[in-house]
Amino acid sequence: QVQLVESGGGLVQAGGSLRLSCAASGRSISAYAMGWFRQAPGKEREFVAGISWSGGTTDYADSVKGRFTISRDNAINTVYLQMNILKPKDTAVYYCARSRGSNWREITSYGYWGQGTQVTVSS
Numbered sequence: 001q002v003q004l005v006e007s008g009g010g011l012v013q014a015g016g017s018l019r020l021s022c023a024a025s026g027r028s029i030s031a032y033a034m035g036w037f038r039q040a041p042g043k044e045r046e047f048v049a050g051i052s053w054s055g056g057t058t059d060y061a062d063s064v065k066g067r068f069t070i071s072r073d074n075a076i077n078t079v080y081l082q083m084n085i086l087k088p089k090d091t092a093v094y095y096c097a098r099s100r101g102s103n104w105r106e107i108t109s110y111g112y113w114g115q116g117t118q119v120t121v122s123s
Contacts, residue, residue, distance in 0.1 A: 009117030022096030050104030
């Protein structure tokens with residue numbers, strides 16, 4: 001079993017930045033791709049960003065490309081999401097997840113999820 005705990009969420013003004021962290025415990029995540037998803041009220045959970053096990057390959061939703069950066073530090077079992085130029089439409093609960101499949105953009109490709117951290121962007 002692996003436990004994922006997100007942190008770093010909060011309230012920020014439009015144009016601001018936040019850095020989310022996802023700390024894994026129980027088992028190493030170093031051999032797995034990881035992803036960030038988000039879910040806004042009344043909407044389905046959606047893919048935000050994914051990163052390969054080595055960190056050498058990343059993928060982003062079009063809505064965040066150029067503003068968000070996913071990274072990881074396998075030595076400390078942690079994945080990050082740097083969010084810049086935040087917009088009110090980025091308001092959501094953000095989740096990290098450990099992949100078990102090859103299609104990073106699909107929720108079903110992930111087997112373990114954190115509890116989420118709230119990000120609220122005010123206009």
